[in-house]
Amino acid sequence: MALLILTDLDGSLLDHEDYSWHDARPALERIRQASVPLVFVTSKTRSEVETLQRQLAIEEPFVVENGGGVFFPPRYDELELPAAEVLDRYRLIRLGDSYTRVRAFVEEARPRFDVLGFGDLSAEEIAELADLSLKDAELARQRDFAEPFLLDPVERIDELTALARREGLEVTRGGRFFHLMGRGQDKGRAVEIVVGVFERNSVERPVTLGLGDSPNDLPMLERVDIPIVIPRLGGGQLEMEREDVRMARFPGSKGWNEAVLGVLAEEGMGPE
Ligand SMILES: [Mg+2]
Structure with a gap:
Protein backbone atom coordinates (compact mmCIF):
# COMPACT_ATOMS: atom_id res chain seq x y z
CA MET A 1 0.00 0.00 0.00
CA ALA A 2 1.39 3.42 -0.94
CA LEU A 3 1.79 5.84 1.94
CA LEU A 4 2.11 9.62 1.92
CA ILE A 5 3.28 11.46 5.06
CA LEU A 6 2.37 15.11 5.66
CA THR A 7 3.93 16.73 8.69
CA ASP A 8 4.18 19.94 10.62
CA LEU A 9 7.74 20.83 11.64
CA ASP A 10 8.04 22.98 14.80
CA GLY A 11 6.95 20.97 17.83
CA SER A 12 6.24 17.91 15.66
CA LEU A 13 9.17 16.57 13.61
CA LEU A 14 11.34 19.22 15.27
CA ASP A 15 11.65 19.64 19.02
CA HIS A 16 10.02 22.80 20.32
CA GLU A 17 13.03 24.17 22.21
CA ASP A 18 15.96 23.58 19.88
CA TYR A 19 14.40 22.48 16.56
CA SER A 20 16.28 19.16 16.69
CA TRP A 21 15.10 16.15 14.64
CA HIS A 22 17.70 13.87 16.19
CA ASP A 23 15.22 11.56 17.94
CA ALA A 24 13.31 10.99 14.68
CA ARG A 25 16.28 9.41 12.92
CA PRO A 26 15.01 5.80 12.98
CA ALA A 27 11.67 6.73 11.40
CA LEU A 28 13.34 9.05 8.87
CA GLU A 29 15.62 6.21 7.85
CA ARG A 30 12.68 3.80 7.36
CA ILE A 31 10.82 6.44 5.34
CA ARG A 32 13.85 6.79 3.08
CA GLN A 33 14.27 3.03 2.67
CA ALA A 34 10.57 2.60 1.83
CA SER A 35 10.60 5.60 -0.59
CA VAL A 36 7.65 7.19 1.19
CA PRO A 37 7.18 10.86 0.23
CA LEU A 38 7.66 13.06 3.32
CA VAL A 39 5.90 16.39 2.77
CA PHE A 40 6.61 19.27 5.16
CA VAL A 41 3.51 21.38 5.83
CA THR A 42 4.83 24.25 7.89
CA SER A 43 4.68 27.90 8.86
CA LYS A 44 8.34 28.15 7.98
CA THR A 45 9.61 29.85 4.83
CA ARG A 46 10.95 28.25 1.66
CA SER A 47 14.53 29.13 2.67
CA GLU A 48 14.09 27.42 6.04
CA VAL A 49 12.60 24.29 4.44
CA GLU A 50 15.38 24.13 1.87
CA THR A 51 17.96 24.19 4.66
CA LEU A 52 16.22 21.38 6.55
CA GLN A 53 15.75 19.28 3.41
CA ARG A 54 19.48 19.59 2.72
CA GLN A 55 20.26 18.42 6.26
CA LEU A 56 17.98 15.42 5.85
CA ALA A 57 19.21 14.79 2.28
CA ILE A 58 15.67 14.72 0.89
CA GLU A 59 13.98 16.51 -2.00
CA GLU A 60 10.21 16.34 -1.60
CA PRO A 61 7.24 18.61 -2.26
CA PHE A 62 6.59 21.05 0.58
CA VAL A 63 4.07 23.59 1.83
CA VAL A 64 5.34 26.86 3.31
CA GLU A 65 4.05 29.73 5.41
CA ASN A 66 0.97 27.98 6.64
CA GLY A 67 -0.39 26.94 3.27
CA GLY A 68 0.70 30.01 1.27
CA GLY A 69 2.35 27.95 -1.44
CA VAL A 70 2.92 24.33 -2.49
CA PHE A 71 6.36 23.68 -4.01
CA PHE A 72 7.25 20.70 -6.21
CA PRO A 73 10.99 20.15 -6.77
CA PRO A 74 12.48 19.04 -10.13
CA ARG A 75 12.56 15.42 -8.97
CA TYR A 76 8.75 15.45 -9.39
CA ASP A 77 8.72 17.10 -12.81
CA GLU A 78 6.91 14.12 -14.33
CA LEU A 79 3.87 14.69 -12.08
CA GLU A 80 0.91 16.41 -13.66
CA LEU A 81 -0.01 19.50 -11.65
CA PRO A 82 -2.97 21.88 -11.65
CA ALA A 83 -2.14 25.46 -12.65
CA ALA A 84 1.41 25.92 -11.46
CA GLU A 85 3.94 28.65 -12.06
CA VAL A 86 7.68 28.19 -12.31
CA LEU A 87 9.71 29.77 -9.52
CA ASP A 88 13.46 29.15 -9.62
CA ARG A 89 13.87 25.39 -9.79
CA TYR A 90 10.33 24.64 -8.53
CA ARG A 91 6.82 24.40 -9.78
CA LEU A 92 4.69 26.43 -7.38
CA ILE A 93 0.97 26.33 -6.70
CA ARG A 94 0.21 29.66 -5.06
CA LEU A 95 -2.65 29.82 -2.55
CA GLY A 96 -1.82 32.83 -0.42
CA ASP A 97 -1.95 36.57 -0.87
CA SER A 98 1.34 38.41 -1.27
CA ARG A 183 -8.09 33.90 3.41
CA GLY A 184 -7.57 31.45 0.54
CA GLN A 185 -4.81 29.58 2.29
CA ASP A 186 -4.49 27.14 5.14
CA LYS A 187 -2.66 23.90 5.71
CA GLY A 188 -5.80 21.91 4.86
CA ARG A 189 -6.25 23.38 1.42
CA ALA A 190 -2.57 22.88 0.68
CA VAL A 191 -2.78 19.24 1.82
CA GLU A 192 -5.79 18.65 -0.43
CA ILE A 193 -3.73 19.83 -3.37
CA VAL A 194 -0.71 17.68 -2.53
CA VAL A 195 -2.84 14.58 -1.95
CA GLY A 196 -4.81 15.27 -5.15
CA VAL A 197 -1.61 15.45 -7.18
CA PHE A 198 -0.33 12.16 -5.78
CA GLU A 199 -3.72 10.50 -6.30
CA ARG A 200 -4.00 11.56 -9.93
CA ASN A 201 -0.46 10.42 -10.63
CA SER A 202 -0.56 7.03 -8.87
CA VAL A 203 -2.10 3.71 -9.71
CA GLU A 204 -3.48 3.31 -6.22
CA ARG A 205 -4.72 5.98 -3.88
CA PRO A 206 -2.07 6.55 -1.20
CA VAL A 207 -2.93 6.22 2.48
CA THR A 208 -2.28 9.65 4.03
CA LEU A 209 -0.71 10.16 7.45
CA GLY A 210 -0.66 13.63 9.01
CA LEU A 211 1.16 14.88 12.13
CA GLY A 212 0.81 18.19 13.96
CA ASP A 213 0.71 19.85 17.38
CA SER A 214 -1.05 23.23 17.04
CA PRO A 215 -4.43 24.73 16.06
CA ASN A 216 -3.06 25.71 12.62
CA ASP A 217 -2.53 21.97 11.97
CA LEU A 218 -6.22 21.07 12.43
CA PRO A 219 -7.27 21.73 8.80
CA MET A 220 -4.49 19.34 7.75
CA LEU A 221 -5.31 16.65 10.31
CA GLU A 222 -8.98 16.74 9.31
CA ARG A 223 -8.09 15.81 5.73
CA VAL A 224 -5.80 12.80 6.22
CA ASP A 225 -6.64 9.13 6.69
CA ILE A 226 -4.53 8.79 9.83
CA PRO A 227 -4.28 11.94 11.99
CA ILE A 228 -1.67 11.98 14.74
CA VAL A 229 -1.50 14.73 17.36
CA ILE A 230 1.92 15.36 18.85
CA PRO A 231 1.56 16.44 22.50
CA ARG A 232 2.92 19.83 23.46
CA LEU A 233 5.57 20.37 26.08
CA GLY A 234 3.95 21.65 29.24
CA GLY A 235 0.41 20.55 28.36
CA GLY A 236 -2.41 22.34 26.53
CA GLN A 237 -2.86 19.50 24.05
CA LEU A 238 -4.44 20.11 20.69
CA GLU A 239 -8.05 18.96 20.80
CA MET A 240 -9.52 17.24 17.78
CA GLU A 241 -13.07 16.04 17.31
CA ARG A 242 -12.28 13.01 15.15
CA GLU A 243 -12.70 9.80 17.09
CA ASP A 244 -9.93 8.03 15.22
CA VAL A 245 -7.28 10.63 16.10
CA ARG A 246 -4.15 9.15 17.63
CA MET A 247 -2.03 10.84 20.27
CA ALA A 248 1.74 10.37 20.19
CA ARG A 249 3.22 9.46 23.56
CA PHE A 250 5.96 12.10 23.62
CA PRO A 251 6.39 15.68 22.39
CA GLY A 252 8.51 16.60 19.39
CA SER A 253 10.79 14.32 17.41
CA LYS A 254 10.65 11.47 19.94
CA GLY A 255 6.86 11.21 19.74
CA TRP A 256 6.95 11.73 15.97
CA ASN A 257 9.45 8.90 15.59
CA GLU A 258 7.48 6.37 17.60
CA ALA A 259 4.14 7.27 16.00
CA VAL A 260 5.49 7.08 12.45
CA LEU A 261 7.29 3.78 13.06
CA GLY A 262 4.00 2.41 14.39
CA VAL A 263 2.08 3.35 11.24
CA LEU A 264 4.87 2.07 8.97
CA ALA A 265 4.71 -1.30 10.75
CA GLU A 266 0.91 -1.42 10.37
CA GLU A 267 1.21 -0.67 6.68
CA GLY A 268 3.72 -3.47 6.22
CA MET A 269 6.69 -1.15 5.97
CA GLY A 270 8.32 -1.88 9.32
CA PRO A 271 12.00 -2.71 9.79
CA GLU A 272 13.03 -5.89 8.03
MG1 LIG B 1 3.91 23.01 15.25
Whole structure:
Protein backbone atom coordinates (compact mmCIF):
# COMPACT_ATOMS: atom_id res chain seq x y z
CA MET A 1 0.00 0.00 0.00
CA ALA A 2 1.39 3.42 -0.94
CA LEU A 3 1.79 5.84 1.94
CA LEU A 4 2.11 9.62 1.92
CA ILE A 5 3.28 11.46 5.06
CA LEU A 6 2.37 15.11 5.66
CA THR A 7 3.93 16.73 8.69
CA ASP A 8 4.18 19.94 10.62
CA LEU A 9 7.74 20.83 11.64
CA ASP A 10 8.04 22.98 14.80
CA GLY A 11 6.95 20.97 17.83
CA SER A 12 6.24 17.91 15.66
CA LEU A 13 9.17 16.57 13.61
CA LEU A 14 11.34 19.22 15.27
CA ASP A 15 11.65 19.64 19.02
CA HIS A 16 10.02 22.80 20.32
CA GLU A 17 13.03 24.17 22.21
CA ASP A 18 15.96 23.58 19.88
CA TYR A 19 14.40 22.48 16.56
CA SER A 20 16.28 19.16 16.69
CA TRP A 21 15.10 16.15 14.64
CA HIS A 22 17.70 13.87 16.19
CA ASP A 23 15.22 11.56 17.94
CA ALA A 24 13.31 10.99 14.68
CA ARG A 25 16.28 9.41 12.92
CA PRO A 26 15.01 5.80 12.98
CA ALA A 27 11.67 6.73 11.40
CA LEU A 28 13.34 9.05 8.87
CA GLU A 29 15.62 6.21 7.85
CA ARG A 30 12.68 3.80 7.36
CA ILE A 31 10.82 6.44 5.34
CA ARG A 32 13.85 6.79 3.08
CA GLN A 33 14.27 3.03 2.67
CA ALA A 34 10.57 2.60 1.83
CA SER A 35 10.60 5.60 -0.59
CA VAL A 36 7.65 7.19 1.19
CA PRO A 37 7.18 10.86 0.23
CA LEU A 38 7.66 13.06 3.32
CA VAL A 39 5.90 16.39 2.77
CA PHE A 40 6.61 19.27 5.16
CA VAL A 41 3.51 21.38 5.83
CA THR A 42 4.83 24.25 7.89
CA SER A 43 4.68 27.90 8.86
CA LYS A 44 8.34 28.15 7.98
CA THR A 45 9.61 29.85 4.83
CA ARG A 46 10.95 28.25 1.66
CA SER A 47 14.53 29.13 2.67
CA GLU A 48 14.09 27.42 6.04
CA VAL A 49 12.60 24.29 4.44
CA GLU A 50 15.38 24.13 1.87
CA THR A 51 17.96 24.19 4.66
CA LEU A 52 16.22 21.38 6.55
CA GLN A 53 15.75 19.28 3.41
CA ARG A 54 19.48 19.59 2.72
CA GLN A 55 20.26 18.42 6.26
CA LEU A 56 17.98 15.42 5.85
CA ALA A 57 19.21 14.79 2.28
CA ILE A 58 15.67 14.72 0.89
CA GLU A 59 13.98 16.51 -2.00
CA GLU A 60 10.21 16.34 -1.60
CA PRO A 61 7.24 18.61 -2.26
CA PHE A 62 6.59 21.05 0.58
CA VAL A 63 4.07 23.59 1.83
CA VAL A 64 5.34 26.86 3.31
CA GLU A 65 4.05 29.73 5.41
CA ASN A 66 0.97 27.98 6.64
CA GLY A 67 -0.39 26.94 3.27
CA GLY A 68 0.70 30.01 1.27
CA GLY A 69 2.35 27.95 -1.44
CA VAL A 70 2.92 24.33 -2.49
CA PHE A 71 6.36 23.68 -4.01
CA PHE A 72 7.25 20.70 -6.21
CA PRO A 73 10.99 20.15 -6.77
CA PRO A 74 12.48 19.04 -10.13
CA ARG A 75 12.56 15.42 -8.97
CA TYR A 76 8.75 15.45 -9.39
CA ASP A 77 8.72 17.10 -12.81
CA GLU A 78 6.91 14.12 -14.33
CA LEU A 79 3.87 14.69 -12.08
CA GLU A 80 0.91 16.41 -13.66
CA LEU A 81 -0.01 19.50 -11.65
CA PRO A 82 -2.97 21.88 -11.65
CA ALA A 83 -2.14 25.46 -12.65
CA ALA A 84 1.41 25.92 -11.46
CA GLU A 85 3.94 28.65 -12.06
CA VAL A 86 7.68 28.19 -12.31
CA LEU A 87 9.71 29.77 -9.52
CA ASP A 88 13.46 29.15 -9.62
CA ARG A 89 13.87 25.39 -9.79
CA TYR A 90 10.33 24.64 -8.53
CA ARG A 91 6.82 24.40 -9.78
CA LEU A 92 4.69 26.43 -7.38
CA ILE A 93 0.97 26.33 -6.70
CA ARG A 94 0.21 29.66 -5.06
CA LEU A 95 -2.65 29.82 -2.55
CA GLY A 96 -1.82 32.83 -0.42
CA ASP A 97 -1.95 36.57 -0.87
CA SER A 98 1.34 38.41 -1.27
CA TYR A 99 3.41 39.25 1.78
CA THR A 100 3.18 42.91 0.76
CA ARG A 101 -0.60 42.84 1.17
CA VAL A 102 -0.40 41.02 4.50
CA ARG A 103 2.17 43.51 5.80
CA ALA A 104 -0.02 46.43 4.69
CA PHE A 105 -2.70 45.17 7.07
CA VAL A 106 -0.22 45.05 9.97
CA GLU A 107 0.61 48.72 9.36
CA GLU A 108 -3.06 49.58 9.10
CA ALA A 109 -3.91 47.81 12.36
CA ARG A 110 -1.01 49.22 14.33
CA PRO A 111 -2.63 52.43 15.59
CA ARG A 112 -5.28 50.31 17.32
CA PHE A 113 -3.34 47.17 18.18
CA ASP A 114 0.06 46.53 19.73
CA VAL A 115 1.06 44.01 17.07
CA LEU A 116 4.64 43.01 16.36
CA GLY A 117 5.38 41.07 13.17
CA PHE A 118 8.56 39.57 11.74
CA GLY A 119 8.64 42.50 9.30
CA ASP A 120 9.01 44.86 12.28
CA LEU A 121 11.92 42.93 13.73
CA SER A 122 15.59 42.54 12.98
CA ALA A 123 17.07 39.08 12.48
CA GLU A 124 18.67 39.43 15.93
CA GLU A 125 15.28 40.11 17.53
CA ILE A 126 13.64 37.18 15.73
CA ALA A 127 16.50 34.92 16.81
CA GLU A 128 15.91 35.95 20.40
CA LEU A 129 12.10 35.60 20.30
CA ALA A 130 12.01 32.28 18.44
CA ASP A 131 15.15 30.68 19.90
CA LEU A 132 16.67 30.51 16.42
CA SER A 133 20.28 30.93 15.37
CA LEU A 134 20.96 34.25 13.68
CA LYS A 135 21.40 32.45 10.37
CA ASP A 136 18.06 30.66 10.70
CA ALA A 137 16.36 33.89 11.80
CA GLU A 138 17.54 35.49 8.57
CA LEU A 139 15.95 32.63 6.61
CA ALA A 140 12.73 33.04 8.61
CA ARG A 141 12.58 36.71 7.59
CA GLN A 142 12.53 35.89 3.85
CA ARG A 143 8.77 35.78 3.58
CA ASP A 144 6.44 35.42 0.58
CA PHE A 145 2.94 34.92 2.01
CA ALA A 146 2.26 35.07 5.74
CA GLU A 147 3.34 37.12 8.75
CA PRO A 148 4.05 35.57 12.15
CA PHE A 149 3.25 38.03 14.91
CA LEU A 150 2.80 38.63 18.62
CA LEU A 151 -0.04 40.65 20.11
CA ASP A 152 -0.15 42.52 23.41
CA PRO A 153 -2.42 41.90 25.20
CA VAL A 154 -3.02 38.49 23.66
CA GLU A 155 -6.70 38.64 24.76
CA ARG A 156 -7.39 41.05 21.90
CA ILE A 157 -6.74 38.35 19.28
CA ASP A 158 -10.48 37.84 18.54
CA GLU A 159 -10.89 41.55 17.89
CA LEU A 160 -7.86 41.64 15.58
CA THR A 161 -9.02 38.47 13.80
CA ALA A 162 -12.43 40.03 13.13
CA LEU A 163 -10.77 43.10 11.62
CA ALA A 164 -8.47 40.91 9.48
CA ARG A 165 -11.47 38.94 8.19
CA ARG A 166 -13.23 42.10 7.13
CA GLU A 167 -10.14 42.78 4.99
CA GLY A 168 -10.15 39.32 3.42
CA LEU A 169 -7.36 37.99 5.61
CA GLU A 170 -7.24 35.22 8.23
CA VAL A 171 -5.42 34.62 11.52
CA THR A 172 -4.32 31.26 12.88
CA ARG A 173 -2.26 30.14 15.85
CA GLY A 174 0.98 28.18 15.70
CA GLY A 175 3.34 27.01 18.42
CA ARG A 176 4.98 30.35 19.23
CA PHE A 177 3.24 32.95 17.09
CA PHE A 178 -0.01 33.91 15.50
CA HIS A 179 0.05 33.97 11.71
CA LEU A 180 -1.67 36.49 9.48
CA MET A 181 -2.35 35.41 5.91
CA GLY A 182 -4.68 35.50 2.92
CA ARG A 183 -8.09 33.90 3.41
CA GLY A 184 -7.57 31.45 0.54
CA GLN A 185 -4.81 29.58 2.29
CA ASP A 186 -4.49 27.14 5.14
CA LYS A 187 -2.66 23.90 5.71
CA GLY A 188 -5.80 21.91 4.86
CA ARG A 189 -6.25 23.38 1.42
CA ALA A 190 -2.57 22.88 0.68
CA VAL A 191 -2.78 19.24 1.82
CA GLU A 192 -5.79 18.65 -0.43
CA ILE A 193 -3.73 19.83 -3.37
CA VAL A 194 -0.71 17.68 -2.53
CA VAL A 195 -2.84 14.58 -1.95
CA GLY A 196 -4.81 15.27 -5.15
CA VAL A 197 -1.61 15.45 -7.18
CA PHE A 198 -0.33 12.16 -5.78
CA GLU A 199 -3.72 10.50 -6.30
CA ARG A 200 -4.00 11.56 -9.93
CA ASN A 201 -0.46 10.42 -10.63
CA SER A 202 -0.56 7.03 -8.87
CA VAL A 203 -2.10 3.71 -9.71
CA GLU A 204 -3.48 3.31 -6.22
CA ARG A 205 -4.72 5.98 -3.88
CA PRO A 206 -2.07 6.55 -1.20
CA VAL A 207 -2.93 6.22 2.48
CA THR A 208 -2.28 9.65 4.03
CA LEU A 209 -0.71 10.16 7.45
CA GLY A 210 -0.66 13.63 9.01
CA LEU A 211 1.16 14.88 12.13
CA GLY A 212 0.81 18.19 13.96
CA ASP A 213 0.71 19.85 17.38
CA SER A 214 -1.05 23.23 17.04
CA PRO A 215 -4.43 24.73 16.06
CA ASN A 216 -3.06 25.71 12.62
CA ASP A 217 -2.53 21.97 11.97
CA LEU A 218 -6.22 21.07 12.43
CA PRO A 219 -7.27 21.73 8.80
CA MET A 220 -4.49 19.34 7.75
CA LEU A 221 -5.31 16.65 10.31
CA GLU A 222 -8.98 16.74 9.31
CA ARG A 223 -8.09 15.81 5.73
CA VAL A 224 -5.80 12.80 6.22
CA ASP A 225 -6.64 9.13 6.69
CA ILE A 226 -4.53 8.79 9.83
CA PRO A 227 -4.28 11.94 11.99
CA ILE A 228 -1.67 11.98 14.74
CA VAL A 229 -1.50 14.73 17.36
CA ILE A 230 1.92 15.36 18.85
CA PRO A 231 1.56 16.44 22.50
CA ARG A 232 2.92 19.83 23.46
CA LEU A 233 5.57 20.37 26.08
CA GLY A 234 3.95 21.65 29.24
CA GLY A 235 0.41 20.55 28.36
CA GLY A 236 -2.41 22.34 26.53
CA GLN A 237 -2.86 19.50 24.05
CA LEU A 238 -4.44 20.11 20.69
CA GLU A 239 -8.05 18.96 20.80
CA MET A 240 -9.52 17.24 17.78
CA GLU A 241 -13.07 16.04 17.31
CA ARG A 242 -12.28 13.01 15.15
CA GLU A 243 -12.70 9.80 17.09
CA ASP A 244 -9.93 8.03 15.22
CA VAL A 245 -7.28 10.63 16.10
CA ARG A 246 -4.15 9.15 17.63
CA MET A 247 -2.03 10.84 20.27
CA ALA A 248 1.74 10.37 20.19
CA ARG A 249 3.22 9.46 23.56
CA PHE A 250 5.96 12.10 23.62
CA PRO A 251 6.39 15.68 22.39
CA GLY A 252 8.51 16.60 19.39
CA SER A 253 10.79 14.32 17.41
CA LYS A 254 10.65 11.47 19.94
CA GLY A 255 6.86 11.21 19.74
CA TRP A 256 6.95 11.73 15.97
CA ASN A 257 9.45 8.90 15.59
CA GLU A 258 7.48 6.37 17.60
CA ALA A 259 4.14 7.27 16.00
CA VAL A 260 5.49 7.08 12.45
CA LEU A 261 7.29 3.78 13.06
CA GLY A 262 4.00 2.41 14.39
CA VAL A 263 2.08 3.35 11.24
CA LEU A 264 4.87 2.07 8.97
CA ALA A 265 4.71 -1.30 10.75
CA GLU A 266 0.91 -1.42 10.37
CA GLU A 267 1.21 -0.67 6.68
CA GLY A 268 3.72 -3.47 6.22
CA MET A 269 6.69 -1.15 5.97
CA GLY A 270 8.32 -1.88 9.32
CA PRO A 271 12.00 -2.71 9.79
CA GLU A 272 13.03 -5.89 8.03
MG1 LIG B 1 3.91 23.01 15.25
